[in-house]
Amino acid sequence: MRTEEQDLDTPDEIDSEEAMAAEEMQEIQTMLMSQMEEIEERLNATQEETEFEVGDEVDHSVISQEQTLNSLIESREIERLQQIKDALQRMDSGEYGWCEETGLWIGKKRLMALPFTRLSLEAQMEQERRANRNRGVGGFSEDTNYAGNYRD
Incomplete structure (x- = not known):
């Protein structure tokens, strides 16, 4: 959510290179x-294709793998x-175009590349850093080293 102060920062007040024209929007x-x-x-085509005739065990295994991948x-x-x-x-x-974390304008280049984005690049990077800290870098917790051994 944007604050009253951030509401003053409309796209009209942003650098003209950054503001999105109505045609671009x-x-x-x-x-x-x-x-x-x-x-x-x-999605509709996938739902129609889910009906298979099952033959032997190999067919069943292949179909099961395909269904898992399709899911x-x-x-x-x-x-x-x-x-x-x-x-x-x-x-x-x-x-649209305003970062949900910071309330700042996301930027035309990012919106053109990822039109469904909700976050500015900076907010996205910060969110990823927090996620990495919470699960530990590389999937390891902070209490273990990279060999998986607990630290002293």
């Missing part, structure tokens, strides 16, 4: 809507679909 909106339709089509892909597609819908909703409410 429309371009992003069109791109997001197109991506949303593509994902919905893929993973489908969950990622559903997550991306929700991100796109959220971005379109933020466009409608006028909150």
Whole structure:
């Protein structure tokens, strides 16, 4: 959420190179809507393809692996679909382009590259640093060294 002070920082007051023109915003909106339709089509096609005739154990094993992979892909597609819908909703409410962590303008280049992003690059990096600290760098906790041995 933005504060009253941050509300004063409208895109009009941002460097003209950074501010997004209405045409650019429309371009992003069109791109997001197109991506949303593509994902919905893929999800519908995936659901239709899930009916298999099972033969022997090898067939069953291969089908099981395919279903596991398809389930993973489908969950990622559903997550991306929700991100796109959220971005379109933020466009409608006028909150699109503003970092949810800092309240600052995300930046045109980042928005063009990742149109569904909610965070500025700095906020994203900080969030990743916190996540790495919480789980330990490289998947190791802070109480172990890289060989997996507990520190003294």
